[in-house]
Amino acid sequence: MGAGEAGQAQVNDAHLRALDESAPGLVAAAHVVGSAALDDHQPGSDLDLVVELSRPPTPADLAALAAAQTLDLDVVYLVDGEPGPWARDGEFRVSGGEVTPVVLLQLNEHSTTLRGARPSFEVTRAEVEDYCRRNLVEYWRPLVELAAAATGPGFPQGVLWIAFGPARQWHTIRTGGIVSKSRAGELAAAHWPDLAGELLDLVAARRGADVELTAAHREAAVELGRRVLAEV
Template sequence: MVTPGEYLSFLDARLPGLVAGAHVYGSRVLDDVVADSDLDIVIELSSPAEVPAFEGADVAVVPAGSLEKPVFDVTPLAGEITPVLWQQLRTVGQTVRGARPTCPGTAAEVEAYCRSNLVDYWKLDFDRLRSVLPTLDPEAAFPRDSLLWVGLGPARLWHTIRTGEIVGKSRAGELAAARWPDLPILDLVASRRGAEVPLKVSHAAASLDLFDRILADVTT
């Protein structure tokens, strides 16, 4: 598992003197690290440069000083930036180089982003899943990584819309399972945490059902 120090050493060797700031977010600061967790990190560069890829690191790159501006006023040099990222950085993010950022933003911006993402991104994926599920055997195995992505991702948005809090995938799954205990969401949480849980097409169908319930819950 990549550490911030390892990644910064890699960058400093290739971009000497350019890395002005580095800020960790995601599973490392949300108490949700599992065996295959990436290092989620925002890098500030003092001058524009191409940041080389590094396996195990999910990187957003911005010009130095960008994290003192509203997210909509910043054009990233690489990666994606969102109101949810800005909120993480100003609340629970871990600064490992440079000054702790202010990342100005509002709860309304975070909620609006989450609502839009549910429809503009996730609904497209689930509409495709809805079209193929009837052709699949419910007892057949389903790809683990894909299932954990679609099964737990929307639950994070649902919780943030309802409460304003940002949580990791595992906690989001626990909260969704508590709200809808008839769905086998805890199987997904257990698998994410390393348990040997057979994940099937029936779990994908339950994830679709969960998404439909989430969409109904946040639009009523």
């Protein structure tokens, strides 16, 4: 186990241990999703966890959930299979959590179960594709055009976000499968060779290589986003 994986395990173990101590029996199952489950977690990235609760949380349970949050752990808690409490960036909310069809698919096919039974949620390919198309239009299109209007390379993390987010949705629509951000960048580079140099630089930068990001990388990310949107 590498240092990054060890750190992830420590965060997850500490979270579940805190819940066991303050709310015994509350956690029925826990699953890692996101980049960590896809072997693409990078330093500074959040860890994504889906926790199935054994009972509707009482006020004391909610207090225990709130007290267990950390800045680097994003959690959605499921109550009878439905999203309930959730936390992000250390902030806890008692309701309004969301588990998208893409997350359900990842839970079924690409999650790491830390406790309890392997997940098996009902989700269809049509539901996954519909979510991806809506997400591309409603969420990603405005961000792509905002990046297009910027000058200079922009913040490195912003360029990486724009480059890989639409590419992941594009891959899922085309194949029904889920890939990591880095793999999505590689697949997009293979599909659009004229963008390959910049896209592969962005993949390397995500993986920690010392790559100087320039306006050309931002422009390639924007062009990739526009091409993905044109296909949907």
